[in-house]
Amino acid sequence: MDTRTGEGLVAGDDGNRYRFAPEDWAQRGEPAIGIHVDFEAEGTRALSVFPMPAAPAADGATRHVLAPPPPREPVNDRNKYVAAALAFLLGTVGVHRFYLGRTGSGIAMLVMSITVVGLLITGPWAFIDMIRYLIMSDGEFAARYPRTR
Structure with missing residues (x-):
């Protein structure tokens, strides 16, 4: 129940x-x-x-x-490989964060990327995000980034 x-x-x-x-x-x-x-x-x-x-x-x-009902698997409408590709290609401006529904940190990365110092911060941040998405299990990814609809 x-x-x-x-x-x-x-x-x-x-x-x-x-x-x-x-x-x-x-x-x-x-x-x-x-x-x-x-x-x-x-x-x-x-x-x-x-x-x-x-x-x-x-x-x-x-x-x-x-x-008791079986445990429900987290439902996700996002793909971790797409998120990793966005982090690799456009990660310094936070596009992958917007894709995952993390608007606040996406805006922070976008604003920080305006300066060279900000790019030095958002570059490694995006690279680390990409690695995390790739090594994360599908279940953990779905639980961490649930469907927003």
Whole structure:
């Protein structure tokens, strides 16, 4: 159960997992991990999810247990190789920082690049950024520079 979105997963007796949203919970209160529930399955979606008593039902109703949702992978709409190429080619003026949504440091690099001393600072800064992007794992890159939309 994701406490932020209210979405969760239900593990069925058939071994499949079914997603449900807060509007699918048919009981007052909030669902909890580990309780027995019953629901109507529609594809991979659980509808009308409601808690069941702990005792087995005489009618042989199927019981399901809420399972925690799998961890969500960070979503990124940017490419670390594009960021590294921008840092290499136009890094002294901070273009790669703008590309990654780091507008503040992009403006700082742009302003600093006006002077020769500033170029001596932003040049190595951009080179180090390029190396960092290239050695960073895809997951770490996505987590550090998440989608902004």
